[in-house]
Amino acid sequence: MKLLVCISHVPDTTSKINFSEGDTKFDTNGVQYVINPNDEFGLTRAMWFKEKQNATVDVISVGGAETEPTLRKALAIGADAAIRINAEAIDGHTVATYLAAAAKEGSYDLIIAGRESIDYNGGMVPGMLAAMIDANFVTNCISLEIDGTNATAVREIDGGKETVSTALPLVIGGQKGLVEESDLRIPNMRGIMMARKKPLTVVEPTIEASETHSVSFEKPAPRGAVKLVEAENIDELINLLHNEAKVI
Amino acid sequence: MSVLVYTESDQGNFKKAALEAASYGKAVAEAMGTNLVALTFNANEASELGTYGVEKVLNINTVSAFNAKIYADAIKQAAEKEAATVVVLSASADSRYIAPLLSVGLKAGYASNVVTTPLSLNPFVVKRTAFTNKAFCNTEISTAIKIVGVSNNSFGLVENTTTTHIEDFSPSLVSSSTSVTSVDKASDKVSIADAEVVVSAGRGLKGPENWGMVEELAEVLGAATACSKPVSDLGWRPHSEHVGQTGKPVATNLYIAIGISGAIQHLAGINSSKIKVVINTDPEAPFFKAADYGIVGDAFEVVPKLIEKLKVFKAQNS
Ligand SMILES: Cc1cc2nc3c(=O)[nH]c(=O)nc-3n(C[C@H](O)[C@H](O)[C@H](O)COP(=O)(O)OP(=O)(O)OC[C@H]3O[C@@H](n4cnc5c(N)ncnc54)[C@H](O)[C@@H]3O)c2cc1C
Numbered sequence: 257m258k259l260l261v262c263i264s265h266v267p268d269t270t271s272k273i274n275f276s277e278g279d280t281k282f283d284t285n286g287v288q289y290v291i292n293p294n295d296e297f298g299l300t301r302a303m304w305f306k307e308k309q310n311a312t313v314d315v316i317s318v319g320g321a322e323t324e325p326t327l328r329k330a331l332a333i334g335a336d337a338a339i340r341i342n343a344e345a346i347d348g349h350t351v352a353t354y355l356a357a358a359a360k361e362g363s364y365d366l367i368i369a370g371r372e373s374i375d376y377n378g379g380m381v382p383g384m385l386a387a388m389i390d391a392n393f394v395t396n397c398i399s400l401e402i403d404g405t406n407a408t409a410v411r412e413i414d415g416g417k418e419t420v421s422t423a424l425p426l427v428i429g430g431q432k433g434l435v436e437e438s439d440l441r442i443p444n445m446r447g448i449m450m451a452r453k454k455p456l457t458v459v460e461p462t463i464e465a466s467e468t469h470s471v472s473f474e475k476p477a478p479r480g481a482v483k484l485v486e487a488e489n490i491d492e493l494i495n496l497l498h499n500e501a502k503v504i
Numbered sequence: 505m506s507v508l509v510y511t512e513s514d515q516g517n518f519k520k521a522a523l524e525a526a527s528y529g530k531a532v533a534e535a536m537g538t539n540l541v542a543l544t545f546n547a548n549e550a551s552e553l554g555t556y557g558v559e560k561v562l563n564i565n566t567v568s569a570f571n572a573k574i575y576a577d578a579i580k581q582a583a584e585k586e587a588a589t590v591v592v593l594s595a596s597a598d599s600r601y602i603a604p605l606l607s608v609g610l611k612a613g614y615a616s617n618v619v620t621t622p623l624s625l626n627p628f629v630v631k632r633t634a635f636t637n638k639a640f641c642n643t644e645i646s647t648a649i650k651i652v653g654v655s656n657n658s659f660g661l662v663e664n665t666t667t668t669h670i671e672d673f674s675p676s677l678v679s680s681s682t683s684v685t686s687v688d689k690a691s692d693k694v695s696i697a698d699a700e701v702v703v704s705a706g707r708g709l710k711g712p713e714n715w716g717m718v719e720e721l722a723e724v725l726g727a728a729t730a731c732s733k734p735v736s737d738l739g740w741r742p743h744s745e746h747v748g749q750t751g752k753p754v755a756t757n758l759y760i761a762i763g764i765s766g767a768i769q770h771l772a773g774i775n776s777s778k779i780k781v782v783i784n785t786d787p788e789a790p791f792f793k794a795a796d797y798g799i800v801g802d803a804f805e806v807v808p809k810l811i812e813k814l815k816v817f818k819a820q821n822s
């Protein structure tokens with residue numbers, strides 16, 4: 257089984273978000289980058305496919321040279337090879353187009369992406385990719401088992417979950433549940449040493465593919481100070497929620 | 505030219521998010537000087553959409569179970585038939601599943617998590633949340649057809665009664681090798697995605713045995729229950745209740761946080777809720793900086809009192 261894991265390189269969850277150049281660019285100053293949390297669950301699930309079902313695992317990212325440490329980290333965790341598509345991730349469509357080209361080139365059986373990235377929060381790349389390569393697609397995926405070319409996935413739906421029967425080739429949008437938090441792997445020394453020798457191929461894209469772009473950014477308006485209510489005075493809270501906030 | 509809205513239903517009844525998407529679609533159609541058409545699957549009462557300004561409904565009765573690929577292709581055919589230049593979907597799990605497939609099918613640029621009507625129509629620019637609610641991004645969609653995914657509780661329900669023309673629509677159906685084999689859904693509980701009020705609790709509650717009062721408070725308010733990440737990691741509550749940057753997003757009218765400190769990752773996921781109430785023993789808890797109303801106090805004393813008082817309030821106001 258040939259497996260591809262899509263890795264989005266995103267600001268660490270503790271990052272303060274700022275913008276530069278007249279609020280038109282994300283300010284990368286002082287920002288630490290990590291593997292998108294949803295992709296980290298997918299990468300660990302991929303390691304299990306490698307160990308238990310002999311899968312080969314490639315990782316891929318669309319981005320500039322600054323994303324390479326994130327790909328190296330994925331290699332150190334255990335991926336076999338990495339691909340970086342040397343292009344700016346202008347929008348979901350751009351990323352999906354480049355991933356689709358690489359997916360066809362590598363004829364992967366299973367592609368694991370994340371439900372959404374925590375920077376742009378598009379929730380669009382895996383679905384677009386699946387449609388472009390005409391693969392099956394399951395998003396919000398919290399469990400995945402492969403048997404031959406058959407796949408059984410569990411998908412979170414509003415208010416519950418459902419079990420889905422599908423087949424390879426398959427693209428999933430994964431999230432926590434694929435593996436648990438405690439299953440996540442941290443690169444060890446041996447992994448880091450081995451990662452240095454693993455191939456990281458840089459591919460130059462040939463086409464322009466964006467359909468949308470960010471014009472400018474805004475930060476939420478600063479909020480007023482909290483109104484404190486005495487613990488003995490619950491009636492006042494109910495009054496405020498009813499008459500002032502009008503939410504009950 | 506038209507605006508097409510996909511109005512999702514559950515057992516034939518429109519979801520609130522679908523009616524909100526229709527309200528949004530009407531505002532866009534009016535700004536563009538065009539009509540609003542809705543596409544539904546197996547709706548019981550399609551005429552209900554007239555209340556929200558839908559002039560025409562295409563109702564499909566030839567598809568039984570949900571399948572994202574088949575639904576996306578059917579919506580594509582409806583958009584082509586109606587020469588739609590804008591297609592509006594809600595932020596439900598199923599709509600978010602469909603939208604990227606539809607985007608590729610229609611060669612239409614897609615913006616998700618949109619919180620306002622277009623800032624301008626030409627160029628077509630919408631405001632969406634990004635960086636998990638830490639910022640907004642004004643996004644231009646430059647394709648001929650545009651797909652807008654509207655965030656829950658961002659536009660609200662706006663009545664705009666019109667006469668509705670209902671038409672049966674039978675698109676040609678694509679095949680799919682994906683099928684649902686079983687569904688596990690609690691029918692008596694409000695889901696976080698559909699809720700207008702969420703009652704959420706954190707590690708301050710000490711253990712899973714103390715969640716009775718959280719559930720009771722949620723019941724009184726008709727709310728969904730949620731929790732912080734450590735609570736689901738510890739197995740006190742199911743993963744599906746984990747909210748925050750790495751969990752489910754919450755965009756409700758009212759979010760009540762009990763015994764939750766207010767870590768940046770938690771706040772990121774719930775920040776777009778309109779009114780936030782915090783109950784915490786520690787006046788220095790960061791949540792107080794993010795909340796609208798707060799009580800410095802012990803949840804084990806405050807919450808039962810709040811439940812009692814709310815019951816009285818509900819009895820008087822219903
Ligand atoms: C990569 C990453 C991603 C993360 N993603 C998320 C996420 O998506 N969602 C999320 O929630 N967290 C997330 N976190 C974790 C986050 O950083 C915090 O650790 C977590 O939110 C804290 O949960 P808590 O507030 O329930 O617990 P604590 O921080 O332990 O806070 C408990 C609070 O309860 C109060 N308290 C104690 N007793 C009482 C009482 N009797 N009555 C009232 N109040 C009381 C305390 O004063 C305290 O403020 C993430 C962390 C990382 C590193």
Ligand SMILES: Nc1ncnc2c1ncn2[C@@H]1O[C@H](COP(=O)(O)O)[C@@H](O)[C@H]1O
Pocket residue numbers: 262263264265292294295316317318319345348351368369370371372373374376377378379380381382
């Ligand atoms: N630049 C990128 N390179 C590789 N994969 C990406 C990139 N951006 C997004 N993805 C994948 O698509 C998923 C969803 O991203 P998004 O559609 O941006 O929310 C992520 O979790 C990744 O798996």
